[in-house]
Each structure stands twice: as C-alpha cells, then as structure tokens.
Amino acid sequence: MFDKPILQIKNLSKQYGEGCSYCQHENAKLERNFCPVCKTVYACKNISLDLHRGEILGIVGESGSGKSTLMKCLYFDEETTTGEGFLTDYFNGNENIFTQSGQQKRFIRNSLLGMVYQNPMLGLKMDFSSISNIAEKQIAAGNRNVKQMVDRSNALLDKVNISIKRSKEPPKNFSGGMQQRVQIAKALSSNPPILLLDEVTTGLDLSVQAAVLDLIKTIQRVMQISMIVVSHDLAVIRMLADRTVVMLNGQIIEEGLTDQILEDPQHAYTQQLVYSLL
Amino acid sequence: MIQVEKLQKYFTIHHLNKRLKAIEDISFTVKKGHFLGIVGKSGSGKSTILKSIYGTYQPQAGAIYYESEEFGNINILSATPREMIHLRKYEIGYVSQFLSVMPRTTAFELVEQSALEAGMNSEQAVKEAKETLKHFDLDESLWHNYPNYFSGGEKLRLNIARAVIKKPRLLLLDEPTASLDDASKLKVRESIEKLKQQGTTLIGIFHDLEFMEGLCDEVFTMQKAVVNAVES
Numbered sequence A: 001m002f003d004k005p006i007l008q009i010k011n012l013s014k015q016y017g018e019g020c021s022y023c024q025h026e027n028a029k030l031e032r033n034f035c036p037v038c039k040t041v042y043a044c045k046n047i048s049l050d051l052h053r054g055e056i057l058g059i060v061g062e063s064g065s066g067k068s069t070l071m072k073c074l075y076f077d078e079e080t081t082t083g084e085g086f087l088t089d090y091f092n093g094n095e096n097i098f099t100q101s102g103q104q105k106r107f108i109r110n111s112l113l114g115m116v117y118q119n120p121m122l123g124l125k126m127d128f129s130s131i132s133n134i135a136e137k138q139i140a141a142g143n144r145n146v147k148q149m150v151d152r153s154n155a156l157l158d159k160v161n162i163s164i165k166r167s168k169e170p171p172k173n174f175s176g177g178m179q180q181r182v183q184i185a186k187a188l189s190s191n192p193p194i195l196l197l198d199e200v201t202t203g204l205d206l207s208v209q210a211a212v213l214d215l216i217k218t219i220q221r222v223m224q225i226s227m228i229v230v231s232h233d234l235a236v237i238r239m240l241a242d243r244t245v246v247m248l249n250g251q252i253i254e255e256g257l258t259d260q261i262l263e264d265p266q267h268a269y270t271q272q273l274v275y276s277l278l
Numbered sequence B: 001m002i003q004v005e006k007l008q009k010y011f012t013i014h015h016l017n018k019r020l021k022a023i024e025d026i027s028f029t030v031k032k033g034h035f036l037g038i039v040g041k042s043g044s045g046k047s048t049i050l051k052s053i054y055g056t057y058q059p060q061a062g063a064i065y066y067e068s069e070e071f072g073n074i075n076i077l078s079a080t081p082r083e084m085i086h087l088r089k090y091e092i093g094y095v096s097q098f099l100s101v102m103p104r105t106t107a108f109e110l111v112e113q114s115a116l117e118a119g120m121n122s123e124q125a126v127k128e129a130k131e132t133l134k135h136f137d138l139d140e141s142l143w144h145n146y147p148n149y150f151s152g153g154e155k156l157r158l159n160i161a162r163a164v165i166k167k168p169r170l171l172l173l174d175e176p177t178a179s180l181d182d183a184s185k186l187k188v189r190e191s192i193e194k195l196k197q198q199g200t201t202l203i204g205i206f207h208d209l210e211f212m213e214g215l216c217d218e219v220f221t222m223q224k225a226v227v228n229a230v231e232s
C-alpha cells in the first residue's frame, strides 16, 4: 500500500584518506572514526536509509558523527566514496545518482533537491541581494523568465516572513535567523520534492529557533515536501521528525519512530543522549 | 480486535548495568467494540502495556495481534515504523497521562491538525474541531491560546479531544481523568459512551474504580508489581 521511498540510500560511505591494510580489515579498531595507522577519517560508514513522500526524517548524533558529511554527499558537495542513491523522481529510481555525470548531478541538485547549510556562508552569497540569491537556484534549474523569478522570489520571502521591502539587501545585513530563512527560501525556489536541512536552528536564540521550526513545520504540512532534518538537539528532532536515526562515529546505531527513540532507547549512546534532554 | 499474548518488556539501563523488568507474561483479549479496563498499583506496568500497543515501547517477547482495517491481522511487535505511523494516523488513538504540546500551536490548531491528519478536508476539520472543543466544554476564550498555560484539567480535556476527533477504531486511555472535576469526568464519560456506540474498541486505565465500573465490559487486574532489577 505504501509508495516506493522518494529517496533510497544504500551503503553510503565517505572516507577522507586512502585507507591502509590495517583499517581496511573488517574488524579494525578505529579511534572513533579515525585510523590510527594511516590517519584516514571514515566520516560515513555504510549508511542506508529511506525517505518517504511527505515525511520528515530526523538524523541526530554528536559533533563529528558524520551528519553534515552525509548531507553534503547527498547534495554532491562531496564525492561519495562508495554506495548508491536512488530518487523516485529521477528515472523512476532506477539510476544510481552518485555515478551520474556532472551535468546530471547539477540537474538533480538544482531541480530535485534543496539544501539549507549549517553555516549560511556556505549556502548564500553574503554580498549579493537576497532576491538574487534566491533567483540563483531558479536560474540554475533553467528558468529564464525574469519577471516570473522575481515574483516567485518575493512570494518565497513573504512565505519565510521576510519583508519584500528588504529583498534587495544582502544577507550579510541580516540576523542569523533571517539568513537561515533566506536559505530556506532559496532551497524552496525550484520547488524540489526533497529538502535537506543541516542544523538550521543551531546558534539561534530560542525565540528565533521557535519561529524557524514553525516555518519548517508549516512548509511540510502545506507543501508536503519530504525532509531530512539533521540536528544534535533532540528537542528539535522531537518537534519535527516522524522517524529518527541516530548516528555515532559515521554509522547508524539505532533507528525507529521518534517517540520510540526518545522513550525506549536501546543503545547505550542513545540513552545518554536522551538523558541529557531530561 | 486485539489480542495480547505473553507480553514481556524489560528496560536495559546501560549506565547502571541493570535490567528492569516492567511487565511479564501479560495476556488478554478485547473484542471489537468492547471496553477493557486495566487496574493495578502504581508501577505495575499499566502504562507500559498501552505504550507497547501504541508502538512506543518495544517488548522483548510475546505478541500483540491487532485487526487492522488496512493491514488485516497484524502483530504490532513486528510492524514497520511506516505501518505504525499509518495506524496512528487512521486507526489507533492514544491519550497519554500528560499532554505533550507543540510549541506555538494553539489549542484549536492542535485539534484541527489532528483531524487533518486523519484525512478530513480543512472545512470539515474546522467544523469538527469546534464541535469537539465545545463538547469538552473548553471555554472559547481558550481556543486560540497556547495550552502550556492551561490548567491540568483543561489540558486533559484538550488531549482527549485531540484523540477523539479522529474517531479511532482503537483508543488507548492512560488515566485521562486523573485531575478532572466531576463535571469534566462526566464529559469524558459521555464521549467514551458515544465512541462505544460508534463501535470504537477501548482500553483504559483509570484511578477511579467507580467511574470505570459503569463503562467497562471487562477488567484486567495487574498482578503485583513484577518490577525487579536484575544485573544484566
């Protein structure tokens, strides 16, 4: 009765470094995610997950557990070392997205995905007007109709509660919360079916966090976009995610319904995380 | 409708290196449209049973067979998260001991969203939300306020309204009347009776035995608390 997942990732791994005979052994002891012999970092190891239409999937884990690396691999900011990814909206999920040409990857990235980076500097050109930042993704996705792009950008600014009067201002003039909202507007601008959100609320003060979380909930409810929400903060995950996976040292150690993860955590590390929330 | 067989749940507390047994060898059956009451001392595992049926806890042994409209006879212990999410949206309601609110969501929105989730269109959801909140006598001046500030009883009534509006086939109630005055209890009772008439199956935990007696078709009594920590 369920549709195929909109995104399927199978055994995704990302390593920084060549690896050596020591760490390539199946049971090699690493220091967290790091080979003590050749200094290779295993940032993501054998990550498999499904994302369904309209669903918010939470990814939680401590600093360095590989959350951002996973997002960057999905958005092609980083080359994936091994593994497969399938998008239902790309050749009906029959083609591994990680082995496509650069041109195809750009198409997927611009038209099928939206990304909000942990660091707004990565997602926005801080000196350009906000409206041109938003239009940039539409241009990349192939839009050439200026009036349409301006209208859409303004509508999106309005949607994320930024006054259209400020659309010509560059993001560097804005507060952290506003910058994240410009990033969200930009990510939404090509109408992608999937949104990747990396620590969108980290570093914002509480009331601003609440407003951004609200916005995300509303977008999900009204637009039925699927999202992967990354956070080290279980409170954020509790509020947003239907299902949650827990990462540690580049691996998924536990996954399930969000309330199950929060109320009946199985893994020692997840229990530690949950206790720190209480 | 629901058949619980030899259910066993323990919690492994890693940092204490302990295993805590919460329930052991629990079995009962509830027929469609019946109301099963669960009674037992504090800590005897009543909430653990309900949370296991709702999929929040993962028991180690036993089975929970549920006759689903969508999936047929399904063992909840081996249902996938996707199946559980579906069941929670459309078939199984749960009223917890405590109201969990969404930040910056008003009482009205909370109930309305629940209706939308169960598949009502927005017009219908608004209409039903109004009726349900009225039924539970939640003062109209509170509708567009944030429930964090509500009294215990107001929160409870809101919590029940949110579950009832979905007209679930199976409703799990965990002491939803604990802090209610008699008038509010009566409201809860009325709506439980109404649900029963509509064919809803219920499993409920109530402090108030008198309250329960008139409503329940069967009562399941927890044996003495089985809780005992063992070194794991």
Ligand SMILES: Nc1ncnc2c1ncn2[C@@H]1O[C@H](COP(=O)(O)OP(=O)(O)OP(=O)(O)O)[C@@H](O)[C@H]1O
Pocket (backbone or CB within 6 Å): A016, A033, A041, A042, A043, A061, A062, A063, A064, A065, A066, A067, A068, A069, A070, A118, A232
């Ligand atoms: N370009 C790189 N070169 C080498 N190692 C890297 C590189 N990028 C990331 N890493 C390493 O990969 C691991 C995962 O980093 P990542 O940024 O994905 O963590 P994270 O889970 O997002 O953490 P945080 O919660 O702090 O954002 C870390 O050990 C990090 O040092």
Ligand SMILES: Nc1ncnc2c1ncn2[C@@H]1O[C@H](COP(=O)(O)OP(=O)(O)O)[C@@H](O)[C@H]1O
Pocket (backbone or CB within 6 Å): A263, A264, B011, B020, B021, B022, B040, B041, B042, B043, B044, B045, B046, B047, B048, B049, B227
């Ligand atoms: N999430 C949990 N983690 C650890 N122990 C739990 C958890 N939930 C319940 N327990 C324990 O299981 C036992 C039964 O609890 P519960 O089902 O809430 O009892 P009741 O509802 O009958 O008062 C208690 O000892 C309780 O402390």
Ligand SMILES: [Mg+2]
Pocket (backbone or CB within 6 Å): A067, A068, A069, A118, A198, A199
């Ligand atoms: Mg990160």
Ligand SMILES: [Mg+2]
Pocket (backbone or CB within 6 Å): B046, B047, B048, B097, B174
């Ligand atoms: Mg209880």
Ligand SMILES: [Zn+2]
Pocket (backbone or CB within 6 Å): A019, A020, A021, A022, A023, A024, A035, A036, A037, A038, A039, A040
């Ligand atoms: Zn090595």
